[in-house]
Amino acid sequence: MDFGRISRRHLLQCGAALTLGAAAGARPAFAAETTIGFIYVGSRDDYGYNQAHAQGAAALKKIPGLKVVEEEKVPETDAVEKTIESMINLDGATLLFPTSFGYYNPHMIKMASKFPKLRFEHCGGLWSDKDPKNAGSYFGYIDEAQYISGIVAGYTSKSGKLGFVAAKPIPQVLRNINAFALGAKLANPKATTQVIFTGDWSMPVKEAEATNSLIDQGVDVLTCHVDGPKTMVENAARRGAFVCGYHTNQSPLAPKAYLTGAEWNWEALYPKFVKMIAAGESIPNFYRGGLKEEIVKTSPYGEAVSAEARKHADDVKAKFLSAEGYAIFKGGLLDNKGKTVIAAGTDRGQKDPELEKMDYLVEGVIGATS
Amino acid sequence: MADGSIGLWTVPLAVLGGAIRVSTPFLFVSLGECITERSGRINLGLEGTLVMGAMSAYGISYVTGSPWLGVLAAGVAGALLGALHAGICSLPRVNDIAVGIALMLFGTGLAFYLGKPLIEPTAPRLPAIDFGWWSDIPQLRAALRINVMFLIGVALAPILYWAFRTTRWGLLIRTAGESSDAARAMGYSVLLIRLRATMVGGFLAGIGGSFLSLFYPGSWNEGLSSGQGITAVALVIFARWDPLLCLWASLAFGGAAALGPALQSVGVTSGYHLFNAAPYILTLAIMIITCSPKRTLTGAPAELSITR
Numbered sequence: 001m002d003f004g005r006i007s008r009r010h011l012l013q014c015g016a017a018l019t020l021g022a023a024a025g026a027r028p029a030f031a032a033e034t035t036i037g038f039i040y041v042g043s044r045d046d047y048g049y050n051q052a053h054a055q056g057a058a059a060l061k062k063i064p065g066l067k068v069v070e071e072e073k074v075p076e077t078d079a080v081e082k083t084i085e086s087m088i089n090l091d092g093a094t095l096l097f098p099t100s101f102g103y104y105n106p107h108m109i110k111m112a113s114k115f116p117k118l119r120f121e122h123c124g125g126l127w128s129d130k131d132p133k134n135a136g137s138y139f140g141y142i143d144e145a146q147y148i149s150g151i152v153a154g155y156t157s158k159s160g161k162l163g164f165v166a167a168k169p170i171p172q173v174l175r176n177i178n179a180f181a182l183g184a185k186l187a188n189p190k191a192t193t194q195v196i197f198t199g200d201w202s203m204p205v206k207e208a209e210a211t212n213s214l215i216d217q218g219v220d221v222l223t224c225h226v227d228g229p230k231t232m233v234e235n236a237a238r239r240g241a242f243v244c245g246y247h248t249n250q251s252p253l254a255p256k257a258y259l260t261g262a263e264w265n266w267e268a269l270y271p272k273f274v275k276m277i278a279a280g281e282s283i284p285n286f287y288r289g290g291l292k293e294e295i296v297k298t299s300p301y302g303e304a305v306s307a308e309a310r311k312h313a314d315d316v317k318a319k320f321l322s323a324e325g326y327a328i329f330k331g332g333l334l335d336n337k338g339k340t341v342i343a344a345g346t347d348r349g350q351k352d353p354e355l356e357k358m359d360y361l362v363e364g365v366i367g368a369t370s
Numbered sequence: 371m372a373d374g375s376i377g378l379w380t381v382p383l384a385v386l387g388g389a390i391r392v393s394t395p396f397l398f399v400s401l402g403e404c405i406t407e408r409s410g411r412i413n414l415g416l417e418g419t420l421v422m423g424a425m426s427a428y429g430i431s432y433v434t435g436s437p438w439l440g441v442l443a444a445g446v447a448g449a450l451l452g453a454l455h456a457g458i459c460s461l462p463r464v465n466d467i468a469v470g471i472a473l474m475l476f477g478t479g480l481a482f483y484l485g486k487p488l489i490e491p492t493a494p495r496l497p498a499i500d501f502g503w504w505s506d507i508p509q510l511r512a513a514l515r516i517n518v519m520f521l522i523g524v525a526l527a528p529i530l531y532w533a534f535r536t537t538r539w540g541l542l543i544r545t546a547g548e549s550s551d552a553a554r555a556m557g558y559s560v561l562l563i564r565l566r567a568t569m570v571g572g573f574l575a576g577i578g579g580s581f582l583s584l585f586y587p588g589s590w591n592e593g594l595s596s597g598q599g600i601t602a603v604a605l606v607i608f609a610r611w612d613p614l615l616c617l618w619a620s621l622a623f624g625g626a627a628a629l630g631p632a633l634q635s636v637g638v639t640s641g642y643h644l645f646n647a648a649p650y651i652l653t654l655a656i657m658i659i660t661c662s663p664k665r666t667l668t669g670a671p672a673e674l675s676i677t678r
Contacts, residue, residue, distance in 0.1 A: 043482075043592050045489045073482075073592070196634040199646045202593035206646065208586060209388055209628045213635035216380045216509040231587045234492070238588075239512060253492060368639035 034094060036060060036274075037087035038070045039080060041100035042202060046228040048247040049201075049264075053099045053123070055248070056266025060274060069093060076102030084111045088118060095277065097270075099123045101170070109135060119283075121273065124172060126356060127285045136283055138269070139172075141290035141350045143179035144320050145262030145298045146223070147328050148313050149244035150183020152259045152301070153221040154191045155309035156242050157184075163214035163241075164195040165207055165224040165232050169369040171358045173225045176262070178362045179328050180223060180244075185364055187312060194219060195367035201227040211235045221259070233258070242304060249299045260313070261299035268294045290350055291320045325349060335360035336367075380509070381632045387513030388628020389621045390520055391586045395420060395595075396620035397523040398578030399602035401530060402571035404613055406452075407606060408534065409567035410547035410560070410673030413455050414470025416575040417599030418477020419448045423579025425481035425488065428590035432493035440493070441519070441580045448576020449569045451477055456568035460561045466675055474599075488590045496585045517585045519577070523617075526574075530613035543567055547671030575599065601649065608656045610669035623649050 036057075044054035050072070061068050069091045074083050080103045087093040096118065098108050104125035112120045112135035125137035153162050162184055166173050181193035194217065196210040207224070211232050214222060223244035224232045230253060236243045237254035245251065245261025276283050289295040298317070301310055319326040329352075332344035341360050342348055348355055361367055399416050406413045413419075423444035431440030455473050459466045499521075502514030534540040545553040546563040553560050582598075583590045605623065609615035630645035644651075670676075 043486075043489060045486065046591060047490065194635060196631050197642055198631070199643055202591070203596055204587040204589075204591060204594050205392060205582075205596065205598070205627060206631060208588075209384070209392070210631040210635070212387065212391075212512065213380060213384050213628070213631045216384060216512070217635045228591055228593070230589055230591065234589055235587060366637060366639075367634065370640065 033065055033067050034274075035067045035069060035087075035092045037084070037091065037093035037096045038068060039074050039083055039087075039096070039098045039100070039103065040070070040072045041076060041102075042073060042227050044070065044072050046202075047230040047250060047253070048226070048228040050099070050227065052247045052264035053097070053266055056264075056270040057097075059267035060270050063271060063274065066274065067091075074100075076100055076107075078107065080107045081111055084108070088115060093118075095119045095121070095274075097121050097123070101125070101172070104137065119277070121283070126353075131285075133285065136285040136287060138273075138283075138287035138295075140264060140269075140293075140295035141288065142262050142264065142296045143175045143328060144290040144326075144350065145296045146176045146246075147179040147183035148298050148317055149223055149260055149262055150180040150185075150193075151187050151313045151316060152305055152309050153180070153223065153242070153244055154184035154187025155306055155312070156259055156304060157188070157191065157221045159218045159220050160188055160191045161217065161219045162191060162193045163211070163217075163219035163222040164193055164365075164367075165210045165214070165222065165226060166195050166197050167201045167203075167226045168199065169197055169359075171356055174358045174361060174369065175355060176225050176246075177365060177367075178358065178360075181362055181365045182328055183316075186316070187309065191364065193365045195361065195365055197367070198226065204228075204231045207231045208235045212239065215239045215241050223261075245299055251299060251302060255302070256304065258299070258302045259305050260301050263297050263299055265294050265297045288351060291317065292325070329355060334363040336363050336365050338363075378636055380636050381629075383509055383513050384628045384632030384635070385625040388632070389625035390513065390516055391624065392627045393620040393624030394517070394520045394523055394581045394585075395578040395598050396602045396605060396623050397520075397527070397617060398581070399575045399599055400605045400609065400616040400620055401523070401526055401613055402448075402574030402578070403603050403606045404530065404571075404609070404611055404616055405543065405574070406564075406568045406571035407674060408547045408611055408671055409543045409564045410550060410671050411456070411459060411466050411564050411568060412470060412603075412674060412676065413452065413473075413568055413571055414467055414600070414603060415451060415455055415473030415477055416470075416571070416603055417595065417597065418474040418479075418481070419451045419572050419575040420477075420579040420582070420599035420602075421481040421595045422451060422477040423448050423576030424583035424594055425485040425579075425590055426576070427580030428493050428583040429485070429488050431495075431584055432488065432491050435494055437494050437496045437584050440584055441496070441577055444576040444580035445573040446576070448572035448574070448579070450572070451576075452569040452572020453565065455572070456561075456565040459568075460565070478595075482592050485590055485592070489592075492589065493584070495588050496581075498585070517581065519581050519585065523620075527613045527617035534613070544671075547673050550673055575602075578602075601653065604653055604657075607670075608653070608660060611671060612669060622652065626652055 038057045040050040042050045101124045104122045112132040120135045122137045127137040184191040198206040221242045222236045233250045237257035251258040327347040329348040331346045333342040335341045426447040427440035427444035430443035431437040498515040502511030550560040605619045609619045626648040
């Protein structure tokens with residue numbers, strides 16, 4: 001080793017690291033300081049998708065030896081490649097979390113091939129054998145939590161009409177809509193779920209209009225899959241409808257109207273990832289999980305949720321948590337045009353990759369995918 | 371009907387409700403821009419002003435607890451941005467359109483920066499007046515919960531129309547817009563007139579922004595405007611710089627914005643992207659119908675940099 005290259009700065013850093021290590025009671029030490037980069041498509045306090053990820057990043061900031069760099073509002077274009085390169089070259093990031101759906105292909109794949117020694121973890125992508133080994137995709141079966149929301153919504157609705165404000169008809173969104181509708185039908189077999197697509201992830205005026213239109217149609221419980229559920233939650237509560245949240249817990253926005261919600265649990269998953277890396281384990285390139293794996297969770301029930309609804313929802317939740325699991329999408333499933341989409345007798349378990357290609361709306365959903 | 375649904379009636383009702391709810395920002399921005407453009411200058415920065423107004427209104431309403439102070443703050447913020455635009459444009463050989471684009475980016479950027487801590491809290495909103503008390507249809511009552519700012523905007527349009535035609539101030543603004551030489555010959559400072567006109571325009575656009583964050587959709591977030599300020603500037607051109615036509619155009623745009631979601635809610639689900647694009651298709655169609663290569667647009671102030 002070339003001792004001449006050890007500067008006073010290095011000595012100071014070593015000293016600091018030793019002190020920290022001693023103070024923390026010999027925690028798993030990271031080689032010097034590890035920098036982790038987080039990239040968000042929107043604003044990181046949007047009460048929604050990006051905030052959920054930022055809460056996960058905040059959990060990492062608490063771990064000594066980790067430095068987190070973040071950039072918000074990075075569009076799903078080559079802009080994300082530039083952000084990734086600058087995080088690597090300027091900040092020295094070695095683990096990157098580009099968190100938006102559209103970052104994956106081709107942008108993150110390109111970067112992962114360019115920097116084969118660094119680790120890339122993408123939320124929502126479909127990693128396949130053709131993709132670089134240092135890239136991974138993780139996602140949560142948040143449809144499990146939506147299914148629970150659907151059960152609660154089905155019991156709470158007086159009109160039997162539920163509403164869903166959705167951004168775009170992509171598989172993840174359709175899966176949530178379908179899970180919500182199927183959950184509602186457990187509670188009330190006649191329940192219908194009406195969906196309105198706004199066309200993009202963040203369109204507050206359209207979301208408010210969609211909420212009002214749904215309520216005008218007699219819908220009395222709403223949920224959504226857009227980046228920031230705040231608009232839907234507040235406008236629905238103002239009109240006296242009940243809501244189920246999404247991404248994070250929105251009950252502070254509408255305490256009386258909030259029933260429950262489907263939340264991400266990234267603050268549990270990200271530290272797990274980092275621990276796996278520190279321990280020298282490899283993170284599976286295709287990482288999935290639901291309530292059982294603590295990747296998603298449900299919001300605590302609101303006061304308007306009946307005892308009957310709580311019991312039914314808790315029973316189903318227990319099944320998700322059990323060892324054998326629970327299938328939301330069971331055989332003999334029809335779409336809303338009357339076509340069989342899952343043949344009788346073949347249950348599609350949560351981990352079935354077919355479900356991630358969903359392009360239909362199930363019976364009981366009013367709406368169309370195009 | 372027993373279940374509280376009103377079936378296909380949702381569509382006209384939603385368009386009516388949308389015209390009332392969604393049109394107000396369009397109305398204020400377009401009336402403000404109307405004043406500015408009549409004085410011979412285009413302020414494209416009103417998108418930034420709208421967003422800045424929305425943010426300041428939300429912030430002030432949250433801090434002071436009074437939404438009306440928020441509206442005032444939005445107006446002041448807008449007027450300041452207007453003064454900035456006019457001030458830069460007073461310098462020799464400055465292009466007002468380029469400055470407008472710069473201020474659009476500046477206004478939105480500044481609002482996003484200052485508005486960061488405001489995304490989470492909930493600020494007091496402006497009250498609504500219940501004009502639907504006579505009806506027992508809840509949907510109609512909801513559509514007729516009207517904010518007083520909409521009424522102010524509706525009243526402002528004919529007042530401006532009258533003011534442009536008959537008052538001394540209206541005449542001065544028009545003179546500055548039609549022939550700056552004439553205004554100068556009369557002994558008036560064109561730059562001062564334009565400064566005031568741009569500030570008033572900014573004031574109104576800021577107030578339009580406060581409606582977005584304090585009434586409908588009623589909270590501050592970064593996607594709030596999604597281009598409504600720019601649309602409103604375009605709206606002035608096809609409203610022929612006429613405040614009364616601005617009113618009708620704003621109502622049409624508000625209604626068109628409600629059309630997409632309303633049609634989906636009654637089951638017209640195919641082609642919703644097309645219906646969502648309705649306001650923009652409307653803009654294009656009107657522009658194509660009314661443009662002509664042979665003459666400048668009727669009603670266009672002669673001093674505008676796009677017509678000169």
